[in-house]
Amino acid sequence: MVNNTKARALTFVVLDFETTGTVCGFPIEPWQIGIVHVCQGRVQPESQFESLIRVGDRPFNPHAPGRHAMLRQELATAPAPHELLPTLLPRIHGYPLVAHNIGTERSLLTRMAPLHQLGPWIDTLTLTRYAYPDLTSKALDDVTRMLGLTERVMQLCNRQPHDALFDAFACAVLFEFFLSLPGWENVTLSNLVKTNYHT
Numbered sequence: 001m002v003n004n005t006k007a008r009a010l011t012f013v014v015l016d017f018e019t020t021g022t023v024c025g026f027p028i029e030p031w032q033i034g035i036v037h038v039c040q041g042r043v044q045p046e047s048q049f050e051s052l053i054r055v056g057d058r059p060f061n062p063h064a065p066g067r068h069a070m071l072r073q074e075l076a077t078a079p080a081p082h083e084l085l086p087t088l089l090p091r092i093h094g095y096p097l098v099a100h101n102i103g104t105e106r107s108l109l110t111r112m113a114p115l116h117q118l119g120p121w122i123d124t125l126t127l128t129r130y131a132y133p134d135l136t137s138k139a140l141d142d143v144t145r146m147l148g149l150t151e152r153v154m155q156l157c158n159r160q161p162h163d164a165l166f167d168a169f170a171c172a173v174l175f176e177f178f179l180s181l182p183g184w185e186n187v188t189l190s191n192l193v194k195t196n197y198h199t
Contacts, residue, residue, distance in 0.1 A: 007192055008184075011038070011095060012037065012096050013035060013097050014037070014172040015097060016033070016165075016167040017108050018031055018068070026059065029055055030112075032051070032052055034166070034169070035048065051088075053081060054081075055068075055076075056076075081112045085113060097109075097118060102122075124140075126196050132147070144170050144174055
């Protein structure tokens, strides 16, 4: 899919996972996913999707952010990753995928859907480093705040950072912002993907 189509003409799937964090003796597992589309350079609120993901009787890293401690009962009965996959795949397969610091999202999706080739991937963290190298923090909530985007994110999703749907919207708004910058009107999908390897 990596081609010279202008990014503003495409539909992108922006996603975020919240995870258990690192705990010795246990794999990192997702407990929530949030998804939203950016179509022709604009966030599409009606495309939003979210789900809790079943996590068994295991510890979470005590520093793992989010409201998982309040949701342990719901997480115990949420769909397991393989049960969620038939609902998830039609929403993401065949689209360029966007996340902030793509390592986590890419590795978790690869584990959930090992037989599917997903992506290409665009990382808003590397786009931030490219476009705004002097920002004092590159964390998603800090970047959206410093670029004056928090109000728009809150209008679209009235939650808090480290909720997967909120963070998906924050990443989508940041990506929308980049695509709207002067000089970015001719940026192609290929340009965005290549940025991952040049920052």
